[in-house]
Amino acid sequence: MLKSPPNRSSRWEKDGETTILINDDDRRELPVPVPRMTAGQACLWVLTFLILSSGLIGLVAQSSVTWRGIMQPLEEDQHLAFPEASPAGLVSSWKSTNETITTPTESAQTPISTSTPTPSNTKEMPCIPGLYDDMLVVIKTGASVMYDRALVHIHTTLRCIPHTLLISDAEMDIGNYHFVDVIQDLDPDTLAHEQLEYYRLQQSALQKNEDLGALAQRSKGKAWDLDKFKFIPMVKRAWQARTPQTKWFIFLEADSLVDWANMKIMLDAKDSDKPWYLGAPSWINDNVFAHGGSGMVVSHAAMSQSVGKSTEDWMVQWGSAALNECCGDYLLSRAFKSFGINMTSAYPLLQGDNVALAPLMPDLWCRPVVTMHHVKPSHVASYWALAEYSMQQVAEGRRNHSLLWRDIYTIFVEPSMQQYKLDWDNLSLDWEFTFAKHENGSEEEKNAFASPGGCEAMCRRENECKQWSHFGMTCKMSRAVRAGEPVKREKGSNALFAQTNHISGWMLDRINTYTKQHAICENGADFKFND
Ligand SMILES: *[C@@H]1O[C@H](CO)[C@@H](O)[C@H](O)[C@H]1NC(C)=O
Numbered sequence: 001m002l003k004s005p006p007n008r009s010s011r012w013e014k015d016g017e018t019t020i021l022i023n024d025d026d027r028r029e030l031p032v033p034v035p036r037m038t039a040g041q042a043c044l045w046v047l048t049f050l051i052l053s054s055g056l057i058g059l060v061a062q063s064s065v066t067w068r069g070i071m072q073p074l075e076e077d078q079h080l081a082f083p084e085a086s087p088a089g090l091v092s093s094w095k096s097t098n099e100t101i102t103t104p105t106e107s108a109q110t111p112i113s114t115s116t117p118t119p120s121n122t123k124e125m126p127c128i129p130g131l132y133d134d135m136l137v138v139i140k141t142g143a144s145v146m147y148d149r150a151l152v153h154i155h156t157t158l159r160c161i162p163h164t165l166l167i168s169d170a171e172m173d174i175g176n177y178h179f180v181d182v183i184q185d186l187d188p189d190t191l192a193h194e195q196l197e198y199y200r201l202q203q204s205a206l207q208k209n210e211d212l213g214a215l216a217q218r219s220k221g222k223a224w225d226l227d228k229f230k231f232i233p234m235v236k237r238a239w240q241a242r243t244p245q246t247k248w249f250i251f252l253e254a255d256s257l258v259d260w261a262n263m264k265i266m267l268d269a270k271d272s273d274k275p276w277y278l279g280a281p282s283w284i285n286d287n288v289f290a291h292g293g294s295g296m297v298v299s300h301a302a303m304s305q306s307v308g309k310s311t312e313d314w315m316v317q318w319g320s321a322a323l324n325e326c327c328g329d330y331l332l333s334r335a336f337k338s339f340g341i342n343m344t345s346a347y348p349l350l351q352g353d354n355v356a357l358a359p360l361m362p363d364l365w366c367r368p369v370v371t372m373h374h375v376k377p378s379h380v381a382s383y384w385a386l387a388e389y390s391m392q393q394v395a396e397g398r399r400n401h402s403l404l405w406r407d408i409y410t411i412f413v414e415p416s417m418q419q420y421k422l423d424w425d426n427l428s429l430d431w432e433f434t435f436a437k438h439e440n441g442s443e444e445e446k447n448a449f450a451s452p453g454g455c456e457a458m459c460r461r462e463n464e465c466k467q468w469s470h471f472g473m474t475c476k477m478s479r480a481v482r483a484g485e486p487v488k489r490e491k492g493s494n495a496l497f498a499q500t501n502h503i504s505g506w507m508l509d510r511i512n513t514y515t516k517q518h519a520i521c522e523n524g525a526d527f528k529f530n531d
Pocket residue numbers: 097098099519
């Protein structure tokens with residue numbers, strides 16, 4: 001995929017540098033990658049080798065107490081970036097962070113009891129009639145992943161949304177929820193094209209009652225290739241499915257997560273009679289477009305000035321264009337642009353990170369959660385258990401907003417924060433120390449890339465550094481706190497040899513200072529975006 005979340009594309013691209021540079025055979029002889037080596041550097045490498053091969057001793061020497069536990073086996077919960085707790089447990093732990101949620105009017109009468117969780121504590125909230133009538137919510141998925149991804153939304157995201165449209169590449173049903181095959185809306189020439197071979201395979205598998213998930217696995221990635229063809233007919237179907245009340249068309253994917261109360265606050269501040277096409281910007285070359293997985297929101301005016309002029313022309317002009325494009329969301333931005341409708345960035349309200357990857361602190365701290373992407377069904381459910389309660393409070397006027405990212409930090413991330421985690425990465429971006437760039441650097445710089453302890457020490461030296469990660473001969477550090485994700489340990493590697501493992505660490509004291517100093521979002525939730 002060419003797409004990357006906003007403000008991150010260039011930085012993440014650099015990730016390639018951190019992958020190990022040598023193959024397994026070389027590694028046995030020389031535990032560090034050495035691109036070009038002079039005599040002086042050779043000394044450094046010998047030294048490094050000694051430090052690293054003395055393993056624990058070397059690490060302990062680098063930063064005493066920190067590395068005491070490095071040989072201990074991983075505990076199971078270290079692998080959970082986003083723990084899956086029971087809904088009742090989550091809600092009560094959230095409620096125990098009293099400052100976060102206590103509002104002046106709430107105190108005496110909270111609808112959820114904090115007593116021992118029982119199933120009745122987690123009973124669904126009643127839907128409030130009419131609340132979301134002005135939205136048409138469109139979720140796009142594919143027949144091969146429908147049960148894996150879309151099912152959870154039926155019981156959560158979509159439960160109180162009266163007007164929905166489910167887009168797929170085969171006609172299917174889950175209970176009352178119908179999934180529409182929009183590929184069939186393409187013209188016959190496009191349908192016959194080789195790029196749609198998977199669609200035809202899937203059609204015949206459906207007729208024979210074959211397992212579509214298994215078909216997708218056999219066809220390795222071909223199912224995903226259908227995705228780009230769905231966007232143009234999806235927008236046509238959405239226009240046709242509007243009701244007299246529809247002001248906003250909200251396009252999501254089945255691995256997106258949404259907080260409706262925050263979404264509604266965001267949209268109520270905008271005029272749907274203006275041609276809004278809101279999204280999280282992504283770029284292909286220099287062309288900006290709204291990233292599909294982050295959620296795209298199109299106003300009634302924008303729809304009526306484009307697809308609404310003539311659904312036939314819309315399909316004739318843009319339906320087959322997917323044959324020549326990589327990505328459907330990019331194609332859609334071109335289609336809207338041809339009607340004079342440019343995307344407006346709603347980042348970071350609409351955004352494509354999940355809990356593990358989002359820069360929780362300080363960037364998102366007082367920002368409301370509106371969308372996330374790459375969210376597992378279990379996490380949609382966990383989030384929902386919490387958001388349903390806060391959304392209800394917003395609807396009752398007892399809160400001015402639903403969940404903020406700092407609530408996400410407090411509930412899902414803080415409990416598993418620790419000084420360091422083994423086999424953990426995707427964190428740190430603001431500083432980078434590598435052999436290639438710092439082979440002639442200061443002692444501190446050389447130590448930083450040479451070992452996790454040196455990397456941690458370097459982070460300690462930078463006042464603003466809140467976390468670091470070490471892998472190979474690279475140390476990365478960052479101002480923002482990201483929860484990160486487990487990384488699979490390289491085959492045959494050993495915890496003793498630090499550079500074959502990802503290790504990430506946090507400056508817990510700095511992080512705690514930040515959370516204390518920013519315990520209150522003094523200006524409330526920050527719903528601003530540039531427009
Ligand atoms: C939570 O409430 C208790 C008791 O009301 C109070 O002592 C404590 O300071 C509060 N915590 C925060 C973070 O406000």
